[in-house]
Amino acid sequence: MSELLRVEDLSIAFGNNQVLKGLSFEVNENEVLGIIGPNGAGKTVLLNILTGILKPDSGRIIYQGEDIAKTKIVERTYMGIGRTFQVPRSFEGMSVYENVMIGGVCGRQMTEKEAGAGADKILAQINMADKRDLLAGTLGLLDRKRLEIGVALASKPRLLLIDEAAGGLTESEVVSIIDIVRGAKEQGVTIIWIEHVLQTMIEGTDRTLCVAEGRNVICGNPRDVMDSPEVHAVYLGTEEDYADEGAGADNDIAKTGTAQALPPQDKTLLEISGLNVLHGDLQAIHDVSMRIERGHIVSIIGANGAGKSTLLNTVMGIHNPAGGTIVFEGDDITGKRTSAIAEKGLAMTPEGSRVFADMTVTENLLMGAYLPAAKKAKTEQLEKVFEMFPVLKEKSEQLASFLSGGQRQMLSIARAIMMNPKVVICDEISLGLAPVVIQDIYAKLKELNEQGLTFILVEQEIKRSLRHSDYSYVMVKGRIVLEGKSSELSRSDVSDAYFGINRFA
Ligand SMILES: Nc1ncnc2c1ncn2[C@@H]1O[C@H](COP(=O)(O)OP(=O)(O)OP(=O)(O)O)[C@@H](O)[C@H]1O
Ligand SMILES: [Mg+2]
Numbered sequence: 001m002s003e004l005l006r007v008e009d010l011s012i013a014f015g016n017n018q019v020l021k022g023l024s025f026e027v028n029e030n031e032v033l034g035i036i037g038p039n040g041a042g043k044t045v046l047l048n049i050l051t052g053i054l055k056p057d058s059g060r061i062i063y064q065g066e067d068i069a070k071t072k073i074v075e076r077t078y079m080g081i082g083r084t085f086q087v088p089r090s091f092e093g094m095s096v097y098e099n100v101m102i103g104g105v106c107g108r109q110m111t112e113k114e115a116g117a118g119a120d121k122i123l124a125q126i127n128m129a130d131k132r133d134l135l136a137g138t139l140g141l142l143d144r145k146r147l148e149i150g151v152a153l154a155s156k157p158r159l160l161l162i163d164e165a166a167g168g169l170t171e172s173e174v175v176s177i178i179d180i181v182r183g184a185k186e187q188g189v190t191i192i193w194i195e196h197v198l199q200t201m202i203e204g205t206d207r208t209l210c211v212a213e214g215r216n217v218i219c220g221n222p223r224d225v226m227d228s229p230e231v232h233a234v235y236l237g238t239e240e241d242y243a244d245e246g247a248g249a250d251n252d253i254a255k256t257g258t259a260q261a262l263p264p265q266d267k268t269l270l271e272i273s274g275l276n277v278l279h280g281d282l283q284a285i286h287d288v289s290m291r292i293e294r295g296h297i298v299s300i301i302g303a304n305g306a307g308k309s310t311l312l313n314t315v316m317g318i319h320n321p322a323g324g325t326i327v328f329e330g331d332d333i334t335g336k337r338t339s340a341i342a343e344k345g346l347a348m349t350p351e352g353s354r355v356f357a358d359m360t361v362t363e364n365l366l367m368g369a370y371l372p373a374a375k376k377a378k379t380e381q382l383e384k385v386f387e388m389f390p391v392l393k394e395k396s397e398q399l400a401s402f403l404s405g406g407q408r409q410m411l412s413i414a415r416a417i418m419m420n421p422k423v424v425i426c427d428e429i430s431l432g433l434a435p436v437v438i439q440d441i442y443a444k445l446k447e448l449n450e451q452g453l454t455f456i457l458v459e460q461e462i463k464r465s466l467r468h469s470d471y472s473y474v475m476v477k478g479r480i481v482l483e484g485k486s487s488e489l490s491r492s493d494v495s496d497a498y499f500g501i502n503r504f505a
Contacts, residue, residue, distance in 0.1 A: 039406025107155020
C-alpha cells in the first residue's frame with residue numbers, strides 16, 4: 001500500500017498554548033483514517049494546517065511525496081486536498097445543486113457545465129437527488145451534513161478531510177453518513193475522519209488514531225484502539241456505549257437510586273397542556289402535554305425533525321403556540337416574551353452551542369448573569385461553572401472564537417447555569433463532546449440536580465437519556481408517542497416507539 005500523506009513532528013502554539021506537540025502519522029492511499037481525541041486536543045487545528053489555513057511552527061507535511069509547507073491553500077485544493085467543516089458552511093440562499101456545483105467550480109476550476117454534470121452524480125451519491133432544488137438554508141441537520149460532504153466531493157478530492165459529520169445525528173442517520181464515506185472510499189478517495197461518535201470509527205474507518213494534548217496516543221485497528229487502556233484514560237473514561245453498538249435491546253437500564261414514585265401533583269414545576277405549534281402551514285407540534293416535576297431530570301428523545309427544538313423554543317417564548325398552555329410555577333407563561341420567561345427561572349442552552357464569538361469566555365459567562373437575581377449570585381455561579389469546566393477557567397480571558405467545538409458547547413452550558421435558573425433546558429448537550437467529558441458533565445448535572453436544579457434534556461442517544469433521567473418522553477413527528485419513568489422504559493421500547501411509527505407514517 002503506498003503512502004499518500006505523512007505528517008512528521010508537527011508543532012504549533014498559540015501564545016503560550018502549545019496545541020500540537022510533535023504529532024506524526026501517515027495515511028495510505030485509499031485508506032480511511034479515523035481521528036479521535038479529547039476536546040481541544042488539536043484535531044481541527046491539524047486539519048487547518050493540512051489545508052494551509054494555519055502554518056505550523058515546525059514539522060513537515062509530505063503529500064504525494066512532496067513537502068507542501070509552502071503550498072498555498074487554493075493550490076492544495078487543486079492538488080486534491082478537500083475538507084468539510086465542523087460547523088456546516090453551505091450557502092444558505094442557494095440550492096443544494098448550486099452548492100455542489102460551486103464545489104466543482106471553485107475546488108477544481110471546472111466550467112459550470114462540467115461542474116453541473118458532476119453535481120447530479122454527487123447528489124445521488126449523498127442521497128439528496130430529491131432535494132436538488134431546495135435552498136440549503138431550509139435543510140435539516142442530516143442533509144446539511146450530507147451536503148457538506150457533497151460539496152467537498154465535488155472538488156474531486158484525492159484526500160478528503162472530514163471534521164465531525166455525525167454529531168447530533170440519530171443512530172440510523174449516522175449509518176447513512178458511514179455509507180456515504182464508504183462510498184467515497186470505494187471510488188478511490190483517501191479519507192481522514194474526525195469524530196466523537198464512536199460508531200463511525202468502528203464501522204467506517206480502517207485505522208483509528210487517538211490524539212491527546214497534541215500528540216499521538218495510539219493508532220491501529222479501531223476496536224483495539226477503543227479497548228486500549230490509554231484511550232480509556234484520556235478519552236473514553238468508563239463509557240462503554242460503543243461496545244454494544246448494534247447489540248440490540250437491553251432491558252437492564254436503571255438510573256441509580258432514583259426509581260422513586262412520581263412526586264404528587266403540587267410538585268409540578270412546568271406543565272404543558274395541549275400545545276400546538278405551526279411553522280407557516282406546517283404543524284410542528286401536535287397536542288403535546290408534559291408535566292415536569294421539580295427536582296427531576298426529564299429527557300425528551302426523538303429523531304431530528306421530531307419537533308424537540310420547536311417545543312423547547314416555544315416554552316422559551318421564541319415561537320408562539322397556535323393553541324395550548326404552558327404554566328410555570330402556577331403562572332401562565334404561554335406566549336410571554338423570552339426575557340420575562342428567563343426572569344422566572346427558565347434557562348436554555350441552544351442547539352449548536354451558540355456563543356458570542358467576539359467576546360471572551362468570561363464576558364460570555366457574564367452575559368448569562370444579566371438578570372438582577374443572577375447578577376447577585378454571579379461570583380458564586382462563576383466559581384461553580386469554572387469548577388464544572390476547568391478548561392473555561394484556563395481560557396477565561398480568551399475570545400470564544402478560539403475555542404474548540406467542544407469547548408464552545410461547554411461554554412454554552414455554563415452560560416445557562418450562570419443564570420442561576422430553576423430549570424435548565426439543554427438542547428443536545430453531548431453534541432461534539434468527548435465521551436469522558438459527557439460523563440463528567442452528566443455527573444455535574446447530577447450534582448446540580450441534587451442541589452435542587454431541574455433539567456430537561458434533549459438527547460439523541462437513547463440509552464444515555466434513559467440512564468440519566470427520572471422520566472422520559474419520546475417524540476415522533478411533533479407528537480408524544482411514549483412516556484414513562486426512565487427506569488421502567490427499555491431502549492427497545494423507545495426505539496420501537498419511534499421507528500415503529502416512522503415506518504408507517
Ligand atoms: N486561532 C486560535 N487561536 C488560539 N487558540 C486556538 C486557535 N485555534 C484553536 N485554538 C486552541 O487550540 C486547541 C485545540 O483546538 P482544536 O479546535 O484543534 O480542538 P479539537 O481537537 O478540534 O477539539 P473539539 O473536539 O472540541 O472540536 C484549543 O485549546 C483551542 O482553544
Ligand atoms: Mg474540532
